[in-house]
Amino acid sequence: xxxxxxxxxxxxxxxxxxxxxxxxxxxxxxxxxxxxxxxxxxxxxxxxxxxxxxxxxxxxxxxxxxxxxxxxxxxxxxxxxxxxxxxxxxxxxxxxxxxxxxxxxxxxxxxxxxxxxxxx
Numbered sequence: 001x002x003x004x005x006x007x008x009x010x011x012x013x014x015x016x017x018x019x020x021x022x023x024x025x026x027x028x029x030x031x032x033x034x035x036x037x038x039x040x041x042x043x044x045x046x047x048x049x050x051x052x053x054x055x056x057x058x059x060x061x062x063x064x065x066x067x068x069x070x071x072x073x074x075x076x077x078x079x080x081x082x083x084x085x086x087x088x089x090x091x092x093x094x095x096x097x098x099x100x101x102x103x104x105x106x107x108x109x110x111x112x113x114x115x116x117x118x119x120x
Contacts, residue, residue, distance in 0.1 A: 023070050023071075024073055024078075025074070025075070031117060034117050035079070035113060035114060036063065038113050039058055039110075040055055040056060042096075042098060044097060045096070046096055046106065048061065049089075050092070052097065058096075062084045065083040065084070065088075066079060077111070077114075080111060080114070081107070084107065084110055085105075085106060093105050093107070
């Protein structure tokens with residue numbers, strides 16, 4: 001490989017390096033984990049595409065989307081937007097339904113909990 005080829009390859013590597021390691025900043029990872037745990041332990045249901053799923057199944061789905069979109073996510077709010085707001089297939093918003101409470105959009109439910117978590 002020529003010197004120019006090696007230099008070009010190295011430059012390309014440096015340009016794409018941030019994409020490889022993109023994710024929620026280290027100081028916000030605890031927030032993401034808290035939101036995942038909060039849903040898992042909530043006893044609520046998650047409505048996706050008109051079907052009710054247990055909180056545990058909702059968490060599995062959110063985690064799968066988080067893993068898929070991790071390179072696009074750079075904040076806890078973006079974690080919520082990309083992973084827990086709506087279906088990428090149907091464009092329908094996810095809803096959280098808790099016993100004795102009115103159903104609420106998952107985005108709003110998680111943002112409210114994030115605000116509580118950040119105050120503590």
